Amino acid sequence: MRPRRLRSSSAVRELVAENHVRSSDLIYPIFVREGLSSPREIESMPGVFQHSEASLLVEIDEVLALGIRSVMLFAIPEHRDEVGSEALNENGILARSVRAVKERVGDRLVVIADLCLDEFTSHGHCGVLCSSGDVDNDLTLMKYSEMARVLGKAGADMLGLSGMMDNQVAAVRESLDQAGLQDVAILAYAAKYASAFYGPFRDAVESQLTGDRRGYQQDPRNRKEAAREVLLDIEQGADIVMVKPALSYLDIVSDIASLSNVPVAAYVVSGEYAMVELAASVGLIDRDRSIFEILHSVKRSGASLICTYWAKDYARRDHIGNL
Structure with a gap:
């Protein structure tokens, strides 16, 4: 037997x-920041930007031209309060961005x-305290239900429920x-872990989190x-x-893919992105090959959809698959 025959050329x-x-x-995540006049690079995520409302639309045009067919919008408001009021504002930054x-x-x-609610609360938690x-799980569900109606009426095709509240899917579906x-x-963040790899994302959304989210996100030790x-x-x-993060939880992606009768997504998160970018920037790894390898590991584990900050890079460089 000579298995190498099937590795003999790129073709x-x-x-x-x-x-x-x-x-x-x-799926390409995009951040839009209220009050910006031009894009602002996120220091801990080189190559990723907070967008102004105008530059958001330029970014959208580029995404479409590259053959990407889905984006996930995150919004950073100018004003926050204890209950995340701006999340329910029909003319707030997220609803405006979706509509535009x-x-x-x-x-x-x-x-x-x-x-x-985490981008909208002054304490940075995903719900009302x-x-x-x-x-408070059930009070938070009331907020989610109202937010769902606001975003649905603004034109969102899909809602990414990322708060990990009990019964959030039922509440939003009914609403x-x-x-x-x-x-x-x-799109339910059904298995979202309390991970150390979210750090740069909190820079991206200017999170004001106090404490941690271990009371509602999953324990990394559990399968x-x-x-x-x-x-x-x-x-x-x-x-x-959705499973989030992806790389430390490929076993979970595989488990979910085997039992789910709906599509499975996985999110290659900000910390995973930043580690590769940092290592590549000092010549420790080949950036393009690393991106290729990571995205295919997620696909191989069973995810049919991958949320990644590398979406544009990958779409531009399909030829990096010829390893």
Whole structure:
């Protein structure tokens, strides 16, 4: 036996490759910051920017031209309060951005709006706090339900439920349906872990987090818990389920892909991105090959969709697959 025959040239390797990442498999996260007049690079995430409302639309045009078919919008408001009031503002920065992008692209691009309160609260948590300082799950669900209606009416094709509140999918699905927004889909962050790899993202959204989120995000030591969370979200109406982060949780991605009857997504998060960028910047690794390898590891583990800050880079460099 000579297995090397099927590795003998780039053409042969391409012919027999078991997994392929296409530009259309990628979800590109974009940050829009209220009050900016021009894009501002995020120091801890080189190559990633907070966009102004004007530069957001320029970015959207580039994304479409590269063959990417989905974006996830995160918004940073100028003003925050204890209950995240700006998240419910029909003319707030996130709703405005969703509306502007949909007016620009129509049905050519899937617009996913992040549905969470952390960017909008002065304490940085994903929900409303009770007197003990913990997140009040059910009061937060009321806020999520209202936020869902605001974003659905603004034109979002899909809502990214990232807060990890119990029964958030059921609450949002019911709210959308009652508002006549049955066609708005739900991407549930069904297995979101309390990870150290979110650090740069908190710079990106100027998070004011006090404490941590271990009371509602999953314990990194647990595996079975993820299956329970995912099955509950599917039962409650999730159209897509997400695992976050991706690289330290490829076993979870594989588990979920084997049990889910809806598409599975995985999010290569800010810290994972930053580590590669830093190592590549000092010549320790080949950046393009590392991106290729990482994205294909996520696809190989079972994710059909990958949320990544490298979406544009990968779409520009499909030829890096010829290793």
